[in-house]
Amino acid sequence: MSRETRPQGGLLDAGLEGLSHNFLTGTLEELVKWARKHSVMPATFGLACCAIEMMAAGGPHYDLARYGMEVFRASPRQADLMIVAGRVSQKMAPVLRQVYDQMMEPKWVISMGVCASSGGMFNNYAIVQGVDQIVPVDVYAPGCPPTPETLMHAILTLHHQIGTGHLTRRPGEGAGIVIEKAGPSGPVPVSLGGS
Ligand code: SF4
Numbered sequence: 001m002s003r004e005t006r007p008q009g010g011l012l013d014a015g016l017e018g019l020s021h022n023f024l025t026g027t028l029e030e031l032v033k034w035a036r037k038h039s040v041m042p043a044t045f046g047l048a049c050c051a052i053e054m055m056a057a058g059g060p061h062y063d064l065a066r067y068g069m070e071v072f073r074a075s076p077r078q079a080d081l082m083i084v085a086g087r088v089s090q091k092m093a094p095v096l097r098q099v100y101d102q103m104m105e106p107k108w109v110i111s112m113g114v115c116a117s118s119g120g121m122f123n124n125y126a127i128v129q130g131v132d133q134i135v136p137v138d139v140y141a142p143g144c145p146p147t148p149e150t151l152m153h154a155i156l157t158l159h160h161q162i163g164t165g166h167l168t169r170r171p172g173e174g175a176g177i178v179i180e181k182a183g184p185s186g187p188v189p190v191s192l193g194g195s
Contacts, residue, residue, distance in 0.1 A: 029167050036106075037162040038068040040155075043079035043103060045096075048086025050113040050145045057148035067155060076102040081158070082135070083151070087115035088128040100135045108162070110154050111137045114144050 046054060058064050058072060073079040076099045088096060100109070111131050114120035117140045119129035131137060138161060141154035181188060 032167060033163050033165075037159040040067070040069050040081045040108070040158070040162070041071060041073050041079050042069060042081040042083050043076050043099065044072040044074050045082055045099060046085045047088060047092065048115065050085040050116065053145045053148055054083055054085040054112060054151060057151045062148045062152065064152070064155075067152075067159070069155070076100075077104065080104045080107045081110065082107070083110045083112050084116040084131045084135075084137075085112040087120065087122055088131050088134065089126055090128060093128050093134050096131070097134050106168075108138045108158055109135050110139045110141060110151075110158060112141045112151060112154070113146055114142065117142070120144060 046052075056062060058070070064070055069081070080103060082096075082100055082103065084096070100107070109131075111117045115122060115127070116131045117137075119127050121144075123129070128134060139154045139158045141150050143150050146154070
């Protein structure tokens with residue numbers, strides 16, 4: 001606004017009429033959510049065959065870059081999305097939780113495939129029967145394996161959740177399941193990250 005056309009009492013006194021036509025207004029909360037959902041950075045974390053489809057989704061054909069998330073971060077401290085791609089063994093569960101604990105807040109989890117979501121066909125003692133026993137899951141992508149299109153649908157669903165959810169939400173600690181290992185005098189619980 002030029003000095004000549006500026007209202008005498010200043011911009012605040014003039015209200016919205018004092019703004020030029022090329023101004024946008026919005027709440028800070030909406031702007032932060034908009035920026036957040038378009039800059040989600042996934043951690044590099046593939047566990048089994050589902051990870052091949054996850055890698056395909058990151059390639060040029062499916063082009064995750066258009067969602068502002070082209071780089072799979074090699075450090076959990078630079079990531080805020082964990083895509084659990086594949087079955088989670090009992091041995092891997094504490095490692096998965098530690099990686100999750102090292103990720104930035106706010107952070108999100110997509111459970112990719114039936115194995116990660118429920119153990120799938122591996123209904124046995126070696127496989128965790130659902131990764132939501134270890135970390136809180138935001139979106140489940142169904143299938144064996146889910147196609148890149150299914151994963152992208154899960155990512156867009158997560159974007160919608162981020163855009164409509166609470167700004168300062170802190171996720172829970174999972175379902176509180178205890179993982180045990182053999183000790184000298186019987187099974188002892190395995191520490192899951194900071195819990
Ligand atoms: S859901 Fe299917 S593709 Fe994915 S890890 Fe399990 S067996 Fe492999």
